[in-house]
Structures are given as C-alpha cells and as structure tokens.
Amino acid sequence: MSSLNDCIKFHLNIEDPNIIFSDYFKKYINGKYHNLYVAELIQPHCPYCLSSNLKHNGHYTSNVRFITADASHPVIIRLKKQRVLCNACLKRSMAQSNLINKGCYISNTSKRKILSALTEDRSMTSIAREHNVSVNTVQRVLESCSSKFYDDFDHLPEHLAFDEFKGVGKKLHFICLDGDTHKVIQILRTRFKPNILRYFYKFTPKARSMVKTVTMDLNCYYPLVARELFPNAQIVIDRFHMVQMLTRSFNSLRVQIMKQFKKQSHEYKLLKSPWKLYLMKYDKLNKTTPYYDWHFKDYLTQEHVVLDGLDCNKDLENTYWIMQDFMTAIQNKDEKQIIRLLNSKQTVGKQMHQTLLTFKHNYTGVLNGISSNYSNGCLEGVNRKIKQIERTAYGYNNFRHLLIRIRLEENLVKEKEPNNYFLVA
Numbered sequence: 035m036s037s038l039n040d041c042i043k044f045h046l047n048i049e050d051p052n053i054i055f056s057d058y059f060k061k062y063i064n065g066k067y068h069n070l071y072v073a074e075l076i077q078p079h080c081p082y083c084l085s086s087n088l089k090h091n092g093h094y095t096s097n098v099r100f101i102t103a104d105a106s107h108p109v110i111i112r113l114k115k116q117r118v119l120c121n122a123c124l125k126r127s128m129a130q131s132n133l134i135n136k137g138c139y140i141s142n143t144s145k146r147k148i149l150s151a152l153t154e155d156r157s158m159t160s161i162a163r164e165h166n167v168s169v170n171t172v173q174r175v176l177e178s179c180s181s182k183f184y185d186d187f188d189h190l191p192e193h194l195a196f197d198e199f200k201g202v203g204k205k206l207h208f209i210c211l212d213g214d215t216h217k218v219i220q221i222l223r224t225r226f227k228p229n230i231l232r233y234f235y236k237f238t239p240k241a242r243s244m245v246k247t248v249t250m251d252l253n254c255y256y257p258l259v260a261r262e263l264f265p266n267a268q269i270v271i272d273r274f275h276m277v278q279m280l281t282r283s284f285n286s287l288r289v290q291i292m293k294q295f296k297k298q299s300h301e302y303k304l305l306k307s308p309w310k311l312y313l314m315k316y317d318k319l320n321k322t323t324p325y326y327d328w329h330f331k332d333y334l335t336q337e338h339v340v341l342d343g344l345d346c347n348k349d350l351e352n353t354y355w356i357m358q359d360f361m362t363a364i365q366n367k368d369e370k371q372i373i374r375l376l377n378s379k380q381t382v383g384k385q386m387h388q389t390l391l392t393f394k395h396n397y398t399g400v401l402n403g404i405s406s407n408y409s410n411g412c413l414e415g416v417n418r419k420i421k422q423i424e425r426t427a428y429g430y431n432n433f434r435h436l437l438i439r440i441r442l443e444e445n446l447v448k449e450k451e452p453n454n455y456f457l458v459a
Contacts, residue, residue, distance in 0.1 A: 042071060046100065046109075047143075050131050052076050053113070069102070069109045077116045077129035085122035092117045098134050099166060100141050108166040111141075140171055148175045153442045157427050173435065181437040184219045190241045191219070194267075195413045196250040196260075198225040199420055202433045209413065209420075213249060216412040218440065223433055227255050234263045249408050250399075251275040252392055257399060271396055271403040272410040273364050279389045280357045281313050287383030288312060291347045303329050304343040311340050316358050353382045356390075367404050376400075419443055 042048075042055040057072040074093070079086045093114040100109040116129045134141050144165055151161045158172045165172075193213030198206045208225040211218055222229050234242065245264040249272055250256040257269050292305035307329045311319065319340060324333040334342075344351040356375060363371035376394055393400050403409075423439050430436040 042073075046071070046111075048133060050075075050133055052078060052129065053131060053133065067107055069107055071100075071109070071111045072114075073111055074114045075116060075129040075131055077118045077127065080118070080120035080123060080125065081127050081130075082125050083120060083123040085120055087121040088118040089121055090116060091119050091126070094128060096134075096139055098139060098141050099144060101144050101147050101165070105164050105166060140167060145175050145178075148172055149179070152176060152439065155422060155426050176435055176438050179438050179441070181434050181441060183221065183437075183441065187237045188241055190237055190245055191215070192244060192246045193408055194219070194245055194248045194264075195408070195410050196248060196253075196256050197410055197413045197417065198253075199417045201420070201424065201436055202430050207433075209416070211413045211416060213247065213408050213412070216416070217444065218416065221437055221440065227259055230259050231263065247402075247406065247408055249403075249406075249410050249413075251410065252279065252396060257396060268402050268406075269396070269399040270406045270408055271399040273403050274409065274411065274414070276364065276393070276400065276403065277361055279392070280360055280386075283383060283386040283389045284312065284353050284357045285309070286385045287350055287353050290383075291350050295346075300330070301343075301346045304339065305346060308336075308339050308343070311336050312343065312354065315361060316340075317362075349381055349383055352380045353386045356380065356382055356386065364404060369401055369404055372401065372404055 038057075039055045042058060043053075053073050053075050055071055055073045059070055061068050061070050077088060080088060093116060095112060095114050098111040098113050100111050102109040111133075113134070117126065118129070119126050130136055132142065144167070148161060148165055148167070148171075151164070152158075152172070152175070158169050158176075162169045162172045191212040191214060195211040195213050196208070197211075198208055201207045205223075206225045208220075208222040208230055209218065210220050220233060222233060242264050243266050245267040247270050248256075248260040248264060248267045249270040250260070251272055252275055260267055260269050288305055288309065292302055295302040295305075308327075314336075316337075320336040322335065324335045324338070326333050327339070330339075340354075344354055356378065359371065360375055362368075363375065376390060376397070378390075382390070420436075420440055423443070424430060424436070427439075430439075
C-alpha cells in the first residue's frame with residue numbers, strides 16, 4: 035500500500051502527507067475514459083485547539099478534477115475527506131488540504147495551469163476544453179486576479195502617452211502608457227474628459243508636476259486635459275498621426291477629382307489604378323527604369339505616372355507637394371520648413387486646408403513632435419495586442435475581464451488575497 039501511495043503521489047506530483055492513495059482504475063464517463071484515483075484525506079489534529087484526541091465521524095467524498103497531459107483521458111481524484119469530532123473542544127471539522135480549496139471541486143494545480151494558459155493568445159473555450167472544465171470555471175479563475183493597473187498615487191512617469199482603442203460594446207476606451215518602460219498605467223472605461231480628469235486628480239500635485247511630456251494624437255480635448263493636469267509637461271503630437279492626416283487629406287481630394295472624369299478616360303485611369311504611388315515618398319519613386327503598364331498600354335516610370343496624374347488638377351498638384359514637403363520635413367526634423375508650410379498661401383483641397391488649420395491650432399505640439407524622440411509607437415503596439423486579444427475571444431462583454439487579460443500580457447498577475455502573487459511566464 036505504501037509503495038502504491040508513493041508511486042501515485044510521485045506521478046501526480048502531490049506532496050501532502052495527509053493524502054493517502056489506495057487504488058486507481060479507468061472508468062467510462064460521459065463518452066470519455068477517465069483515470070480515477072481513490073484517496074483518503076486524514077485529519078491529524080483539530081484545527082481549533084490543535085488537539086489530536088479526535089473521534090472519526092464518517093467521510094465526505096468529492097471528485098476533484100486534476101491536471102492531465104492528455105485531454106482525452108481526464109484525471110479525477112475521488113477524495114474521501116474525514117469528518118471528525120474533537121473530544122477536547124467538542125467542535126466538528128472536516129479535513130482540508132492545499133490540493134483543493136474548501137467547497138471547490140477543481141484542484142489548485144488545475145487553476146494555476148488555467149491561469150498560465152490565459153496569458154497566451156487563446157480563447158476561454160479552448161482553455162476550458164483542454165482542461166476539462168467549464169467556461170465559467172475559466173472565468174472564475176480570471177476573476178480571481180486583480181484588474182488594477184496603477185495603485186501608487188504619489189508617483190507618475192516623466193513621459194506619458196495618451197490614446198484610445200475600441201473595446202467592449204464597440205466603445206472607445208482611454209489608455210495611458212509609460213513612454214519609457216512601455217507599461218500600461220491605466221485603462222478607463224470611457225475616453226471622455228471628465229473621467230480622465232477624475233482619475234488623474236487622484237494623484238498628488240507633486241506627482242503630476244513631475245510629468246515632462248505627454249504624447250498624443252490630434253484629439254481636440256487631450257491638449258486641454260494635459261495642460262490642466264500636468265502644468266510642467268510639454269504636449270507632443272505624434273508624428274505618425276500627422277502623416278496619417280496628410281495622406282488621408284490628399285487621398286480624399288484624389289478620389290473627389292477622379293470621380294469628375296469618365297471611367298473610360300485616361301485621367302480616371304491615372305488617378306485610379308496607381309493610387310499607392312501617390313502615397314509613396316517622391317524620393318522613393320522609380321525614375322529611371324520604365325515598366326509596361328497594361329492600364330495605359332505603354333512603358334512608363336513611376337515618376338512619369340505620378341506627374342501625369344498631378345497634371346489633371348492644379349489643386350491636386352499643390353496638395354501633393356505640400357504633403358511630400360511636410361513628410362520630408364518630419365523625417366529631417368526641419369522645424370523651419372514646417373513653419374513655412376503651415377503659413378503657405380497655395381490653394382489646396384478642402385480637407386488638406388482643414389488639416390493645416392488643425393496643425394496651426396496645435397502649433398506648439400506639432401513642433402515638439404518634430405523635435406522630440408517620443409512618439410505613440412509603443413502605444414499603437416499595445417493597442418495591436420489588445421485588438422488581437424479581442425479578436426481571439428470574438429469580443430468581450432465584460433470590461434473587467436478584458437482588463438485582466440491585458441494585464442496578463444504583462445506576465446505579472448496579482449491575486450485578490452493579500453500577499454499572494456503569481457508570476458506567470
């Protein structure tokens with residue numbers, strides 16, 4: 035008996051000396067063969083007075099689901115817990131073990147394995163199927179972790195990044211990131227100004243005064259929030275969003291002018307098929323080697339195609355060169371060129387004109403974005419991970435579940451109970 039007990043304990047990696055295995059066998063349950071292990075959990079002393087003068091009063095049998103390497107053969111431990119009556123304090127108790135929590139039928143080892151699987155890019159349904167548990171069990175393991183990202187209201191990073199992403203119910207959530215360590219500071223349910231102010235006002239004035247830069251996109255009220263919350267911070271407009279606004283403005287004008295021509299016309303084909311060439315930098319266009327284009331039935335270089343398309347409209351040509359000069363100035367960090375372009379009097383498309391007015395309205399932030407080494411690139415990468423988490427789960431209905439899955443991506447998981455931490459790799 036002792037050798038069988040030791041062999042099973044070694045096989046299942048169970049070290050509790052109060053658990054004694056007596057038998058094992060296979061049983062066909064619900065269309066699957068289960069590996070069943072029979073064990074008894076003894077009670078060595080009273081948990082109240084620590085007396086060993088106990089009177090046994092039957093057993094309580096529970097079927098504990100344990101981890102297995104083969105999901106097609108689940109492992110169940112039929113654990114018989116001793117009921118005892120203490121002759122010293124006259125209190126009744128039942129044997130307990132760290133193998134399983136009181137009133138639970140899922141082993142703690144299985145819960146830790148489920149928690150480790152939740153750090154991977156997998157859905158809860160596939161995790162539940164692999165570990166032979168329900169989806170609700172996986173959700174309960176997920177809810178056992180904390181969803182708080184930042185608790186120290188006496189300190190803030192020197193460089194912050196603001197942005198939003200689409201989450202629960204296709205609503206936009208606010209996200210804030212540390213510009214140096216790229217760690218998530220906080221994710222708020224909404225991106226509205228009152229909620230952002232309410233959260234950051236929890237930090238002390240000294241902590242908010244330590245912030246040096248706040249990187250953001252061209253959201254209309256983010257600069258107002260940054261000026262109110264962080265008096266010593268510089269507003270930095272992200273360079274990617276500037277280039278994105280420029281290319282979208284040009285593209286909308288190109289489509290608008292293209293629709294003025296007939297689909298069979300040469301001008302329509304010049305503006306329709308090679309649309310990607312207009313968004314490339316002019317320096318990277320092929321200017322020497324012609325290639326045969328079946329749309330035009332002729333050998334043309336990329337530069338020739340772009341210049342012929344720009345000849346269709348003067349405003350389109352001016353808008354194109356404004357976009358190209360702006361992207362070159364951003365790449366070279368040429369602030370003087372940026373100032374000259376913002377004060378340009380050339381006639382451009384309506385949306386490009388609105389884009390330049392937006393840049394003028396955020397004049398200081400645009401210039402800081404040109405000269406600063408910080409950007410929202412790290413934050414866009416985090417948003418990409420969040421989108422992948424949502425895509426794998428086919429969306430989330432519970433905002434807190436989404437927060438915990440994002441926190442699991444950082445590999446540091448905090449349990450609800452104090453002084454208990456899991457480092458999930």
